[in-house]
């Protein structure tokens with residue numbers, strides 16, 4: 001639920017009196033000094049001391065591992081990856097791979113799971129450990145990570161595969177023939193002996209011809225290289241295989257592995273490790289961590305969201321009391337909700353933006369109810385002012401349904417008896433937020 005206008009006031013002003021009061025005191029202290037440059041220096045020192053007093057973070061890299069460069073991220077995750085809560089999935093993957101240790105060739109694997117369920121981190125962890133164990137058994141086993149998290153064409157996917165295999169850090173130029181890219185991949189695998197595992201992350205992101213990519217990987221490539229290929233494809237979409245050509249599924253002979261979303265207890269375990277590594281434990285209440293875990297598991301069980309909420313709550317705590325309690329988590333949750341709404345408004349298309357603007361202009365400061373017809377008139381005026389040709393009232397009405405669906409306005413159908421139905425529109429977001437987001441969206 002999006003907070004209402006008066007709630008927002010509470011959010012933003014919760015810590016402000018403390019902050020402003022403190023700055024005033026510090027400023028007065030500083031201005032009592034003789035020269036102005038000295039007083040500014042004192043103010044800087046005083047604010048620095050105060051910031052340190054309220055600081056919670058001892059090592060921030062453990063709170064935002066997703067923003068680190070790839071090799072640093074891998075090192076951080078090695079320290080904070082909680083393998084205990086993914087034991088079931090780890091065992092499934094390992095039993096799938098163990099034939100390799102006896103020189104047998106396992107089939108490909110398709111790993112499904114919702115976002116933030118730890119597919120990528122778990123697979124990276126398993127494969128790097130497996131590589132070491134295989135080495136001890138005298139079996140040559142290597143793996144390459146191919147990241148397709150942004151949508152790729154067939155060419156783009158080959159490009160990622162080629163750079164993952166040949167170690168070059170520059171992408172190949174667009175316009176190079178597909179055959180050339182394929183030859184580069186074959187060449188890169190030429191000297192490799194033993195087993196080569198290709199971990200293809202977000203495999204469903206290849207559009208439009210994913211079938212060609214998979215045919216190349218599953219059929220063409222194994223015939224041209226001497227090493228034995230094992231494909232591990234990761235995806236969020238459980239129905240992905242339905243979109244594939246049945247012939248591909250037949251030659252893949254794949255095994256399915258499912259990653260269930262984390263529950264609150266799992267998330268709590270993940271968060272505890274972070275708190276230990278990243279924060280001053282004495283300033284963190286256990287109830288706050290439990291609350292973060294509960295909030296994240298209530299939504300989707302996404303570990304990424306849980307860590308994000310924890311990081312946001314820490315910022316709130318540092319800005320206000322210097323302690324992380326349930327109150328800070330509540331505030332952080334509300335702020336995250338605000339950020340999401342703002343991002344959504346900024347991403348609106350021109351007509352949607354104009355419709356939203358018209359809604360909020362029409363309902364005014366007092367959030368009066370406005371009928372669709374009234375809002376449409378305002379929308380026409382705003383569109384003219386911006387030099388955009390307005391949509392018809394019918395299409396405008398669809399636009400209102402869209403805005404309602406995304407929780408940007410509330411549109412309630414009202415019966416007018418024999419005159420049929422009309423919709424009453426009210427705003428459901430703080431005006432300041434809408435104003436700010438709309439001005440950025442222009």
Ligand SMILES: Nc1ncnc2c1ncn2[C@@H]1O[C@H](COP(=O)(O)OP(=O)(O)OP(=O)(O)O)[C@@H](O)[C@H]1O
Nearest residue numbers: 080081082114115116117118119120121270303304
């Ligand atoms: N078992 C775990 N221990 C510690 N942190 C974890 C664990 N699982 C997930 N995380 C955290 O959640 C983040 C997201 O995990 P990951 O990238 O593996 O999710 P995913 O299932 O691959 O999601 P997506 O489908 O969006 O790629 C990780 O960067 C890590 O911070």
Ligand SMILES: [Mg+2]
Nearest residue numbers: 119120121201
């Ligand atoms: Mg992933």
